[in-house]
Structures are given as C-alpha cells and as structure tokens.
Amino acid sequence: MKQKLSISRSKGLAVVAVALASLAFAGCTTTAPKDQATASQQRTDINTSANATLSRLYKSTPDARGLVERAKGVLVFPTVLSAGFVIAAEHGNGVLRVNGRNQGYYSTSAGSIGLQAGAQSKAIVLLFMTQEALDKFRNSNGWTVGADATVAIANVGVNGKIDTNTAQQSVVGFVLTNAGLMAGVSLEGAKIEKVKL
Known part of the structure; x- marks a missing residue:
C-alpha cells in the first residue's frame, strides 16, 4: 500500500x-505587442536608438566623435540583451552607416558560459576604420568577431582620451551600459548577420 x-x-x-x-x-x-511592429517601425526604432547611443558615446568619451567621423563604416547595436543563469545568450539588432547614411540592418548573437544571473542590456558600436575591413564585413555571409576580424575594444584613460594604439586598429569597438563605457570586455565569438527589415 x-x-x-x-x-x-x-x-x-x-x-x-x-x-x-x-x-x-x-x-x-x-508575443509582446512590440514584437509585432512593422518593418518600418522597427527600422525607425533602431535608427532613433542608434542616434541616442552615439550621443551617449560622445558624452562619455568625446574623442570617440573624431574616430566615428574617420571611420569608413559605423555599426551600432543600441540594445543587446543578454539573459541566462549559467548559460547565457545575447541578441540585438542594429544599423550599419556609411558616410552617415543607413546601409543595412544587422543582428548580433552570442552565447557564454559562466556565473551570471538575470537580464542585462548593453549597446555595442563597431567602427570599421579601413575600407578593406568594411568591405570584408559587407561581403561576408555571417561575420564572427575573432574568426573574421579582431575587434579592439577602445581603451579610454582617466582623462577620457582614447589610447592611440586602439585608434590605429582596423576595427574598433565600444561597449556601453547605463553606467557608461565598459572596459576589459571581449566581443569574441559574437556573430553578426544581415537581416531584412
């Protein structure tokens, strides 16, 4: 019994x-109502958020404006969300700008293993400083940080100046949170693909 x-x-x-x-x-x-936004609304949201992200970048690191102006292409992911506990995944959509004009929309995704909990949000800005680096990115069918190109995360001193060695790399990256610019991070393994919006 x-x-x-x-x-x-x-x-x-x-x-x-x-x-x-x-x-x-x-x-x-x-499905949340925002997920059902039209392609046009999604593009508008990304463009508006990308402008806000660049403004935040310039405010936190004034030297970044000069780098962005010299870049052959600027890829802005305004909101990259990561969530998980031991195994985390992150994803976000962004826009590529060449000569200040939108040239396409992209998604980024990555996974990581480690002790982390909850959801976090960050913005990622990638600067293609040479025409060769930009062309390689645009002609790729899926571009992975570390495998297709090395991304030098900008080193910013206490005076707000960007390290000159970083500024000379072919692809320079900035990672921002609500608290400001993140240092000592890696984008290794992040996969970026073109999306239709």
Missing part, C-alpha cells in the same frame, strides 16, 4: 512539475 502511495505521489509531483514548466515556457513565448 505504501509503495502504491509513493508511486501515486511521484506521479502527482511529476504532473505538477510538467504543468509549471508548461506555464513558464508559455510565458517565454508570449
């Missing part, structure tokens, strides 16, 4: 666990 009760209790717990998991996954896949 005890064994029957034990089996019955185990089955009951399993059913409850499956039900809770189903509810959790249903919550994760619910």
